[in-house]
Amino acid sequence: MGPLTRTVELFYDVLSPYSWLGFEILCRYQNIWNINLQLRPSLITGIMKDSGNKPPGLLPRKGLYMANDLKLLRHHLQIPIHFPKDFLSVMLEKGSLSAMRFLTAVNLEHPEMLEKASRELWMRVWSRVSVGLWESSGRTLDDFLTFPRHVFRVMILPPPGGSTVLPVTPLSPHRLPAVFSSSQNEDITEPQSILAAAEKAGMPAEQAQGLLEKIATPKVKNQLKETTEAACRYGAFGLPITVAHVDGQTHMLFGSDRMELLAHLLGEKWMGPVPPAVNARL
Numbered sequence: 001m002g003p004l005t006r007t008v009e010l011f012y013d014v015l016s017p018y019s020w021l022g023f024e025i026l027c028r029y030q031n032i033w034n035i036n037l038q039l040r041p042s043l044i045t046g047i048m049k050d051s052g053n054k055p056p057g058l059l060p061r062k063g064l065y066m067a068n069d070l071k072l073l074r075h076h077l078q079i080p081i082h083f084p085k086d087f088l089s090v091m092l093e094k095g096s097l098s099a100m101r102f103l104t105a106v107n108l109e110h111p112e113m114l115e116k117a118s119r120e121l122w123m124r125v126w127s128r129v130s131v132g133l134w135e136s137s138g139r140t141l142d143d144f145l146t147f148p149r150h151v152f153r154v155m156i157l158p159p160p161g162g163s164t165v166l167p168v169t170p171l172s173p174h175r176l177p178a179v180f181s182s183s184q185n186e187d188i189t190e191p192q193s194i195l196a197a198a199e200k201a202g203m204p205a206e207q208a209q210g211l212l213e214k215i216a217t218p219k220v221k222n223q224l225k226e227t228t229e230a231a232c233r234y235g236a237f238g239l240p241i242t243v244a245h246v247d248g249q250t251h252m253l254f255g256s257d258r259m260e261l262l263a264h265l266l267g268e269k270w271m272g273p274v275p276p277a278v279n280a281r282l
Contacts, residue, residue, distance in 0.1 A: 006266055008035045009243040011231040013044035014103070014121040014188065015096035017070055017081055019240040022256035023122075024079050026242070027115060028278040029259075033268040039114050041103040044239045045095060046228040051237035055091050063087070077273045080127045080282055090125060099188045101215035102198075104224040109211060116201035119282070124186035124197055127282075 010026055012019035023039075030037040048054065056062040067083045074081045084090050099121050107114050187193040191212055198208035214220050234243055234252045242258065244251045244265050251265050263270035 003034055005034050005036050007038060007245045008262070008266075009038045009040050009245075010240060011040040011042045011227070011234075011236060011243070012118070012240045013042055013096055014099055014118060014125060015091065016044050016239045017066075017122075017126050018256045019044075020081060020119075020122040020126060021073060021077055021079060022240040022242060022259070023118065024077065024282075025256065025259050025273050028273075028275055029268075032271075032275055032277060033263070033266060035266065035268075039107065039118065040227050040231070041100050041107060041114075041118070041224065042231050042236075042239060043097065043100050043224060043228045045097075046225070047231055047236050047239060050232045053237045057088050057091050078281070080123075082127055084125065094187070094189045096188060098191075098215060099194060101220050101224055102194050102212060104227070105211040105214045105220045108220065108223060109214075110203075110207065113201060113203055117198055117203065120197040120200040121188050121194070123200070123282075124193065125188050128186050 008026065010019075010023060012023055014020070026037055029035070056066050070081050070083055073079070103114060103118055103121070106117050188197070194212060195205070195208050198211075199205065231239070231241055234241060234250070236252070236254070238254065240254075240256060242253045242262060244253070244262055246265055251262075253262055259273070260270045
C-alpha cells in the first residue's frame with residue numbers, strides 16, 4: 001500500500017487575483033503531488049467583514065504595490081493576469097456574489113466543471129481585457145477616470161510591455177503630455193456574462209442556464225455561506241487560503257506564495273510555480 005493521499009482545500013473567490021495565482025499553481029501540482037485537491041468557492045467580502053480586514057485598494061500604497069506585483073507575477077508564474085482599469089468598481093461596487101453562487105451551484109451538481117468554470121470567470125475579470133490608447137490632446141485627466149475620486153489615488157497603468165505605474169492625485173486636474181493606456185475588464189455580475197464564461201469553459205448551454213437559475217435558492221446560498229464560515233473558522237482574514245490536512249493535523253496557509261511551505265508540510269518536492277512536466281499555457 002502506498003502513502004495515503006492528503007486532502008488540500010483551496011478557499012477562493014474570483015474577485016481575488018491572488019486566489020487565481022494559487023489556484024493555477026495547485027492545479028498544476030494536483031497530479032504531481034499525492035493530494036486530493038478540493039476547490040472551495042467562498043465569498044471574500046464575508047471573510048473581510050468577519051475578520052475586520054479591508055481590501056488592499058483602500059490603501060493607496062498597497063494598491064500601487066499590488067499593481068506592480070501582479071505584473072511581475074504574470075511573467076514569473078506564466079498566468080495572463082492584468083490589473084483592470086476600473087479596479088475599485090470591480091472590487092467595491094460590482095463584487096462577485098452572483099459569480100460565487102454560480103460556482104457553488106457548479107460544485108454541488110457538476111464538480112467536474114468547477115476548475116474550468118472558475119478559470120473562465122477569472123479570465124473575464126483579471127485577464128481578458130481590451131487595451132486602449134488615447135492621446136491627451138489637451139483633455140484633462142478627468143475625461144478618462146472611472147475611479148471614485150474620494151476613495152483612492154488614481155493609477156494609470158502601462159500597456160502589457162510597459163514599465164511604470166503613474167500615480168496621479170485626483171484632487172488636481174493634471175493634463176497628460178503624451179499617450180497613455182489602460183485596460184477594461186469583462187463583467188462577471190450579469191447573467192449573460194456568467195453564461196458566457198460557462199460556455200467558454202465547455203459547459204452545455206442548457207446545463208449552465210439551469211445552474212444559473214439555482215443561484216438564488218436557499219441550498220446554494222446556504223452552501224456558499226457555510227463554506228465562507230468554514231474559511232473563517234480556519235482563521236482566514238482574506239483569500240486565498242490553502243488548508244492542508246496532514247497526519248491528523250490541519251495547516252492553514254494564507255496567500256498564493258506559500259506553496260513551497262505547503263510542499264514541505266506534505267513531504268513533496270517543490271519544482272517552482274511551473275513544474276517541468278506541466279504545460280502552463282492558458
